[in-house]
Amino acid sequence: MKFLRQIYESFRFAWQALQSNITRTTLSLLGVTVGIFAIVAVFTIVDSLEKSIRDSMSAIGDKVLYVQKWPWGFGGEYQWWKYFQWPSPSNAEYKYLYDNLENASAVAVMDFKGGITLKNGSSSIDALIQGVSYEYSEISEVPLATGRYFMPMETTNARNVAIIGADIAQALFPNQVAEGKIFKLNGNKFTVIGVQVKKGESLVDFGGNPDKKCIITYGSFAKMFQSGRPDPDIVVKAFESDEGMKEVEAEVIGLMRTKRGIKPRDDNNFSINKPEAAAQAVSGLFAVLSLAGWVIGSFSILVGGFGIANIMFVSVKERTNLIGIQKSLGAKNYSILCQFLFEAVMLSLVGGLVGIFLVYLLSFMQLGTLVIILTPKNVILGLGVSCIIGILSGIIPAMLAARMDPVIAIRAK
Structure with a gap:
């Protein structure tokens, strides 16, 4: 008191x-x-x-690493002239990692193409096109407002089906249910199987704004956009128990060196990029x-x-x-x-x-x-x-x- x-x-x-x-x-x-x-x-x-x-950054996956030609330039000297000579990852290397990796919970391949016009009659919108393999949903979340994700048969057979963003759905099919509708991409007809949940504008969008993104099967993407020099990303997801992703990283490096025939004394000619570096x-x-x-x-x-x-x-x-x-x-x-x-x-x-x-x-x-x-x-x-x-x-x-x-x-x- x-x-x-x-x-x-x-x-x-x-x-x-x-x-x-x-x-x-x-x-x-x-x-x-x-x-x-x-x-x-x-x-x-x-x-x-x-x-x-x-x-x-969560959109590019958690506990994942990217096998790419170019390293992410965070710290140190960025020797672009050295990386320029390196070969790009290939679909064959993705399949090799997919078949042989033991310390990965998922392996996917994907690629991007920006500024592509999608059309439905007189309606059109420019979008970011992303081609993905079936396992992409295990790497990164694809929240759907309506519809469904790809089926294994659709990705295997390179079917012309698409998951579109909310802004794309509104632009191409205003006041309509987009699921099941058809639109044109690069002169090819695609069927909408799903519409993503609207995210809204963000300060930074790693991997692109999902509202303005059109996700298609990797096979369809390759036929339309990879006739020249393809440069896809191979994405590997580690097990939760793999602290620091050391086990899966070491295995990926070993398998990639074997696949490319790199001699023991030679340096790697590929980059292993991790979102943790950006973080x-x-x-x-x-x-x-x-x-x-x-x-x-x-x-x-x-x-x-x-x-x-x-x-x-x-x-x-x-x-x-x-x-x-x-x-x-x-x-x-x-x-x-x-x-x-x-x-x-x-x-x-x-x-x-x-x-x-x-x-x-x-x-x-x-x-x-x-x-x-x-x-x-x-x-x-x-x-x-x-x-x-x-x-x-x-x-x-x-x-x-x-x-x-x-x-x-x-x-x-």
Whole structure:
């Protein structure tokens, strides 16, 4: 009960300090408000960006690796002249990996072609065409609003069937059920067997926006678009128990070297790309942005901390006589210390709460396709930093107040 009464008294003194000089207090807390706003805003935007990018990256599969000609250029020297001479993966190599891989849960082949016009009568739309083998659904999720996925016989026989995105369905078959309808792709008739769930616009779309994508069988894709030099991607999914995908990666490398007849002393002439590499590059970039937020916010918080310390020194001087009376009536040093520390923390928290509230208002702003979400983690971070600044700013004034001689303090005017 005594502890609660001390908290109440400390709260009352802090409130009086706020009211005694609103202008002085507001200007002093401005630094904390700006600092907390800068830190929390940067972390919130970074988290929102990272979430958007990672959600988009999930479309290219989890625990998968890509066998490709070109490596993903994340870090190090990108020796394009060296990779240019490498052969592209082939359908024969896909079948070889499919038949021989033991440490993979799924193996698929796919390829892309952008800017292809789909037509239905007078209606048309440009779309990204993706040719896939049957196992693609085991690599990456294909959420369907209506219809079904390919049947094994359809992919084996290269049937002209397609799974289209929501935007394509609306453009070619407005206000109609697209499933079962026929459209033309490159002069060939295709039957719609499924329509994907509408995703909407994203900041980044790895693998293309599914709303504007048309997925067809790999055999149909190869007949239309791979008459020249095909360059498909072979995608391998590891078992969940394969930590870091080390087992499947080693097996893929061994089988590819065997298939291409690469001598033991020669280097690989193919690339093994993993989404984790992209994720690490993204994390590194966001770490730099987060550090920049700390640096920018720290300067403002430093100014705010000095402002709060100034308020506390003034408060101690104004209440010197009252401190003497409290100590003469039996108040302990820790009680006086906690009273002023509580006041400093409360002042800092007020500034921090205002900064967090400004970030909350920022989340209502329309920043294109980026959705800003203020997470509880960042709110706790802002409040935690505010408390630390309050303690650091108020500890010296509080210690001075606690160590006052009651006789001298009472005589002070």
